[in-house]
Amino acid sequence: AMMVLEGDADGMISGHSRAYSNVVKPIFEVIGKANNVSKAATAHIMITQRGPLILADTSINIDPNAEELAEITQMTANLGLAFGFDPVLALLSYSNFGSSNHPHAVKVREAVKILHSKNPQLIVDGEIQTDFALNKKLRKSQFPFSTLGGKRVNTLIFPNLEAANITYKLLKELHAAESIGPIMLGLRKAVHVLQLGASVEEMVNMTAVAVIDAQEREKRRKVKMGLSNETD
Template sequence: MRLGTENELLRTIFNKAKKAPKRVVFPEANNFNILKAAQIALHEGIAKPILLGNTENIQRLVAENELDLEGAEIIDIRSEAERERRTRYADILCTKLGRKGLVHKEAVEKMFDRNYFAATMVEAGDADAFISGYATRYFETLNIAEKVIGKEEGMETLVGMNIVMTKKGPLFFADTTVNSEPTEESLINTTLSAARALKSFNMEPVMAMVSYSNFGSVRKGSPVKVNKAITKLHEEHPELSVDGEMQLNFALDKNLRDKTFAFNKLKGKDVNTLIFPNLSSGNIAYKLMQDLGDSENIGPIILGTAKPFHVVPMGCTVRELINMTAIAVVDAQG
C-alpha cells in the first residue's frame, strides 16, 4: 500500500527516505492511525518506527486490527524495565534546563510523559526524529519539543511550513503555525529555512515575500519589515531567487509581475514559495486553499529545529501521518 506517492514531490521524498530509513519515535502509539502509519512506514522501508505506549494495549490493537508490526520497537515508558533510561533522560533534561529552574525530581516526573520521553530520545541520540500531536494540542507538543530539542543555531524562531498541492504543482506556505508577529530577522530565518527545505526535496526555491503592498509602495506597518528583510536577503544571499514585498496576484502571475515590475528578480519564473508577513495571513491562506480550493495539504512541517521533530494536526489521517514520517526521515538524513 503506497499512500500519496503518485505525486512527483511526494515520490521524491519517499524515495529519498527509503534510501536511508531513520528511527522515528511515535509517542502516541495507543491510537490505531499511528499504528497503521507505523506499519506502512516499516513495510515500505521508509522508517524504523519506535512506538511508545502500554505494551499490552498496543498488542491488543495490533491483534484486533490484524496489523503487522514485527520489527518495530515498542517501549512502555512507565515500566520498571525503563527505570534506568528514565533516570538517564532526566539527567539529560536537567543538564539542558537546569539553569531554567528544572530540578531533577521534576525531570524524572516528566519522563512519565510520552512527549517529553520521545523528545529526549531524539536529544539523546536514541531516535532520529519524533512525530506527535495526533492526540495532544499543537502548541503544547511544540513547546515540549522546543524546550527539549531546541532551535537550530542562529534561528530566532521555529517556522511552520505547509505544502499545498495545486493543479499547477506544490505551493509552499511559511510561516503558517508558529511565529505570530515576526521580526525582520525572523522573516529572513523563515525564508532561508524554507529554501533549505525545498532543496532537500530536490526543488529549486522561487520565493515571493507577500504583503498588501508592492516593492515599498506602503511605508508603514508590516510591509516595512518585509521590505527590510528583502533588502538584507538580496545583500547577503544574492544566490536566492526571492523578491518582494508584493501582492499575491503579482507573486502568482509571472506575466503580470514582469510587465508591471520589470526590475523584479524573479523574471520569467513561477513562484513556488510564499513567505507571509505574519502568522494570521499565512494560516488563513493555507486553510482557505485547503477548504475552498479542494487541495491536499501536507504539514505543518517544522523548520529550524536543532534535531528533527514534527507536530501533526490533531486527529489527522493515516495518509497525513505517513507523509509526515517520510518528511521527518528526509529531515533526519540532512
C-alpha cells in the same frame, strides 16, 4: 523527544491526539532550536493544481520583524532544496515594491534587503501582492525589474501568522489542496508535529518528511566531518 536528543531515534512525529501547543512546548524544552537559529518556524507544502507550493510561517510566529522574516525565508528555502525544489520565493504584502510606507509593508521590504545582502544567489523578492507573485506574465509586465523575472514562484512567505494560517486552510478547504505540514523549521533534530486529528494519509506524509529531514541532517553531518564522498 529525549530518545531523539540522545540519538536512540533519528526523528519523531507527534500531535495526533493532543493540542498543538501541548506538543510543541516539550519539544522546545527538550530539543530546542538549532545553533544560530533565533526563531523556529513552520511551513506547509500544499499540493495544488499548479504544482507544489510552500507556505510559511503557518503555525508559530505571530508577527515576525524584518530580521525574523528573513530568517524564516532562508529556512523555508532550505526546506525547498531538501525536497528537490529550486526555491523561487515571494515575500507577500498588500503592497508592491514600495507602494506603501506603512510599517507592515516596510518590514517585508527590509527583510528582502537583508536576504539580497546575505544571500545574493537566492531568488527572492518583495514586498509583492499575491496575484503578481503567482502570475508571472502579469508580474513581468508590471515589474520587469523584479529579481523573480519570469520564473514560477513556488514558495510564499507571509508577513504574519494570520495571513499564512488563513491562506493554507482556505486552499485546503476550498480547492481540496493536499496539505503536508506543519513542517518544523529551525530545530536541532528532525521533529515534526501533526495537526490534531490528522488523517492516516497526513501521518504517512509527515513520516516521510521526518525521514527526509533526518537524512539531510545526516548528509550535512558527514560533510562537516569530512566523511562524505561523491559516491554517497
